[in-house]
Amino acid sequence: MVALVAVSLLSTRKLNRRFGGIVAVKDVDFSLEQGEIRGIIGPNGAGKTTFVNLLSGCFASDSGQIVFQGVDITGQPAWKRARLGIAYTFQITSIYPGLTVFENVAIGAQVRIRQSSKSKASPDEKPGLEEIVDNCLRLTGLDRSRTRLAAELAYGHQRLLEIAVNLAVDPVLLILDEPTQGLSVDEIEEFTGLLKCIRSNRTLILIDHNLPFVMNLADRVTVMDQGGILAENDPKGIQRDVRVKTAYLGE
Amino acid sequence: MMENSGKRSLALHIGVLALLSLLPFILPDYHHLTITRIMILAMFALGYNVLFGYVGLLSLGHAMFFACGLYAAGLPVYHLGWEVPLAFLFAVVISALAAALIGAIALRTQGVAFMIVTLMFSQVAYLATLYFSNVTGGDEGLVLPEHARRFEILGMLVDLTSPQVRYYTALGLLSASALIVYRWVNSGLGREWVAVRENESRTGMLGYNTFLIKLKAMVISGTLSGSAGAAYGLLFAYIGSTFASIQYSIDALLFTLLGGAGTVLGPILGSFIMFYLIDFFSGHTTAYLLATGVVLILLIMYFPLGVLGTLRKRWLHWLP
Numbered sequence: 223m224v225a226l227v228a229v230s231l232l233s234t235r236k237l238n239r240r241f242g243g244i245v246a247v248k249d250v251d252f253s254l255e256q257g258e259i260r261g262i263i264g265p266n267g268a269g270k271t272t273f274v275n276l277l278s279g280c281f282a283s284d285s286g287q288i289v290f291q292g293v294d295i296t297g298q299p300a301w302k303r304a305r306l307g308i309a310y311t312f313q314i315t316s317i318y319p320g321l322t323v324f325e326n327v328a329i330g331a332q333v334r335i336r337q338s339s340k341s342k343a344s345p346d347e348k349p350g351l352e353e354i355v356d357n358c359l360r361l362t363g364l365d366r367s368r369t370r371l372a373a374e375l376a377y378g379h380q381r382l383l384e385i386a387v388n389l390a391v392d393p394v395l396l397i398l399d400e401p402t403q404g405l406s407v408d409e410i411e412e413f414t415g416l417l418k419c420i421r422s423n424r425t426l427i428l429i430d431h432n433l434p435f436v437m438n439l440a441d442r443v444t445v446m447d448q449g450g451i452l453a454e455n456d457p458k459g460i461q462r463d464v465r466v467k468t469a470y471l472g473e
Numbered sequence: 474m475m476e477n478s479g480k481r482s483l484a485l486h487i488g489v490l491a492l493l494s495l496l497p498f499i500l501p502d503y504h505h506l507t508i509t510r511i512m513i514l515a516m517f518a519l520g521y522n523v524l525f526g527y528v529g530l531l532s533l534g535h536a537m538f539f540a541c542g543l544y545a546a547g548l549p550v551y552h553l554g555w556e557v558p559l560a561f562l563f564a565v566v567i568s569a570l571a572a573a574l575i576g577a578i579a580l581r582t583q584g585v586a587f588m589i590v591t592l593m594f595s596q597v598a599y600l601a602t603l604y605f606s607n608v609t610g611g612d613e614g615l616v617l618p619e620h621a622r623r624f625e626i627l628g629m630l631v632d633l634t635s636p637q638v639r640y641y642t643a644l645g646l647l648s649a650s651a652l653i654v655y656r657w658v659n660s661g662l663g664r665e666w667v668a669v670r671e672n673e674s675r676t677g678m679l680g681y682n683t684f685l686i687k688l689k690a691m692v693i694s695g696t697l698s699g700s701a702g703a704a705y706g707l708l709f710a711y712i713g714s715t716f717a718s719i720q721y722s723i724d725a726l727l728f729t730l731l732g733g734a735g736t737v738l739g740p741i742l743g744s745f746i747m748f749y750l751i752d753f754f755s756g757h758t759t760a761y762l763l764a765t766g767v768v769l770i771l772l773i774m775y776f777p778l779g780v781l782g783t784l785r786k787r788w789l790h791w792l793p
Contacts (some may be wrong), residue, residue, distance in 0.1 A: 279678075301677045302680075315674045316678075325667075
């Protein structure tokens, strides 16, 4: 009998990264299933951002292995990983401030068009650049700001724009680093709606300090502390976990 | 609306080139030669602007590409008796190869380091033209022989001693370069360039190989600059090491900044303004460089993005 194993989209084995004398990520074994929303939480300096940067290719790992969709991507540069379908939104908003909202998203859409021109689907089924951009703008509610400069947008809208740019690439895995940081309560609510909307054909990793937001969305939550994984469970289990409470939620 | 502005800007570009083609009928003879020179230098600046204006890479060594084209075209004509068209094509290919090689090395650096590395390569090229003066003619340069003053192409005899022929050859080359750049800038390629300029790390994280994008732009930029150099040498029948000196690298940068980096017509306009400024002041005072400097400072103060860059920002948003 062949045992049924849940399809693992991404997994890491004994992943390490140090900065000088500080071990930022230490022997992390992590596994992510296709289609889930995974929350990653932990106190400041727990290594969350470093860890996802190792996944996206921003930083190289010192040792260990990363496998994405069955391919060992450990040594690959960020742009190759992005082409395989890993997208990353920065903790500090990273967009093209000097370009219009449309152009911002078009840069993302162009990657997708390049990729799909290599596939064998008939040309009629492939969406055009403007169609992709318009869809992403509508989804994120930015369609009214189409021709404005990205730098002129309100902060919350800039964060949405970064999501729109990444959605235009049509990633398999979207990693969101502190997406709700600096957003108002209303904006967070809208944002939650957006993520629920885009999750249907995607896998998400969510790093955030806003616990109710994470607990509301995530299927599973990973708690990091001092570079390692402290606990992993569904949101309810995490909230009951005594170790987590001491390390993070307060004594 | 987008359609409309696209047509409007294309019309403007073609209009400018059409205007240039009419100038010989309006202006006195003296200007013909000047404008011919300006147009070739504008082509050089156009190539420079691809890298500086669109990709955001400031090179201080583009004179080496200009000189590379100049020598790659001039030396075979002088020493081996090549025909002009063949020498020109050869120079284009050699410039592209040189740009690819130097790009592959220099693009490993960024920012100030990139400026220094390109400057260094350029100085090496300049000194090499002096060192091998038995081949290159060094400082004094070489005057191309009689046979290189005329050639036959497609059954047509082209006489390069005629000012008219030189003028329209230069215009033809400039127009071709401008339209090629215009097309690329408004395509996916131009979008990649601007994406690298505006936010390189974001662009890489979206799945673009930014090194390759920069290398491609470097090759295009170097090839255009080299073609301008080849045209200069062949049209005026003279090749010399001054063209490899730092002054020419700075000129390309100045023309581009003045006219407006990141606009197609900017380098062309900048070349004209700069050339005529020097021309005007040198007629009135020996301190013409000082006067030109003052004008440049004023321009930078009031038009920090260059003439066309500032116009675009304030009024003409559709300008590519």
